[in-house]
Amino acid sequence: MVTIIGSDGFVGHRVKKWAECLKINHTGVYFEDKEKGNIHFEEYIGSELLKETDTLVITAGNSNHNLPRHNFTEALKMDLSYLEKLEKAELRADIVFLSSAAVYYGHEGKVDEETSVEPLDYYGLSKLYSEYMVRLIAGKTGKKLIIYRLTNAFGKNEKRKRLFDNIIECIKTGAPLKITGKGESYINPVPVEKVAEILIKSALEIRKALGEKKLEVINLTSKEEVRVIDIVKSIENKYDLKWVFSGQEESPVKFIVKSRKLENFLTRLGIEIEPLNRSIERFLVSYGL
Template identity: 30%
Template sequence: MKRRIVVAGGAGFVGRQLVRKLLDRHLVCVVDALKFGNRFGESESTNIVLEKVDIRDWRSVSDVMERFRPEVIINLAAIHFIPECERDPVHAEEVNVLGTMNLVRACPAGARFVFASSGAVYHPDSAPHDEAISAVEPADVYGMTKLHAEHYVRYFAKQRGLQGAIVRLFNVVGPGETSPHILPEIVHQLKAGKTRIRLGNVWPQRDYIHVEDAAEGFRRVALYGDIPAGETKLVNLGTGKQYSVSMILDELRSLTALPIEVEHDASRARAVDRPFLQASIARIQADFGWSPRQNITTALADLWRNPDFAPSLVEQLRNR
């Protein structure tokens, strides 16, 4: 069944891949501030309703919703690079919380609202993280904004009879990155011919999910599964496995055959860095029939073969 779907943040890292998965069978409106530009191909752009909108602007958001009348809204729009959130917490709060509130308030009655939250809402020292039993205690501004926004999604879903879905996304990897996370940092330095690379912390362990798997997870939560009106389902979206940066470097040594060495750079180390982040994914498998299809080796190989970084990210990495 063809549906009318709004993807906020649809021009971003995960958003582009998700929109591509939806275009063939659905009517898609991308709502995006275009901070990283319009990176859709010409043939894709002709099949997308593209609205350049800052989701903090209630009037613009409500106008798009009234004109497009979506049946499904997927909110991927966020300030999600943790150092950026720490530098400007007010901006992060405005985009991640106020922006989400604007979108969910503007939803047509009966619509499904899918919110991209984060594994960063969990207590930093417990893993694997289970939606039902793991402690929720963010360790940084980003995690706090996501948890704050979750509360509004639940509140307005109940108040307005929406089908709510909160998807706690873990670390995404693959072609198309927009922010200077550690894996784009590593690949950029290696592609520049450096085998002695400068990094911050290499001990934290993360659950890395391929961008294609992440996009497919959001597609399934948006289109499948039963969510009663007024209720909100909560699921993790990851792989159920975690890797340290040191382990990632071992994978890259095998993949590239390069003699990679690491030089610790204190300026690149995060002041706030959790030791573990690993998803329990049984709930999304049971409720929405999704499971990861790619592993870390495939994700790194795809990233190495075709980084496809946003131009602004390439410029940031050059200047670091």
């Protein structure tokens, strides 16, 4: 059985939808919204379902970049406390874990999975600690682990407004899009539906895909290396999108995440990623634009 931790989240909800579509025996574990899961996390860790779990897909933890920069302790609690409970519950399952490319903060230029990670940012540091924790869980039980370091996911119904939500609103209202700094941060986004597909199919094929290996770390990013300003300029004329620069960016993304390892891994899983401009166009069309 595949269990999805965080099935009520932005990514986790899509993973559960994929599991339903593929008719996979699965359980959705929620933290807040019971409409998007089968069992609450606190109930799950004390249930027989935990023992029946063959592979765990984890999409939980803090996704608010500003929280750790203002309250690092609270962010650590959100990223680590549920993992500690899983470890103490003696979970014995293979794991597909969604982490963040924020662990590369401090680097400039191209980075890959072999690049050292010593993040110079509280959000990245919190995510690195969560990677250490999940590696401890898998290592103690001898189970297999895939860690995906996601750059950015976009799609409908994000909990908080981010770039693409703001773009939609500004196109509809005619208000100018406010771009923090000069829009120089590399974003390299991936459609959330594709992120979910990758996670669930990795869970299904983890033993075959990893072979003798116990751990695989993979950057989950678009093939294209794009900044915020590149995305805005690519659609401004067609959608009459107005924009202005506003303020300074607190933690600009100066690193460029390489996708070669991801591309090779997805070929083994039989997954294709379409060109980013096509994904963005489909996203905008879904709003009737």
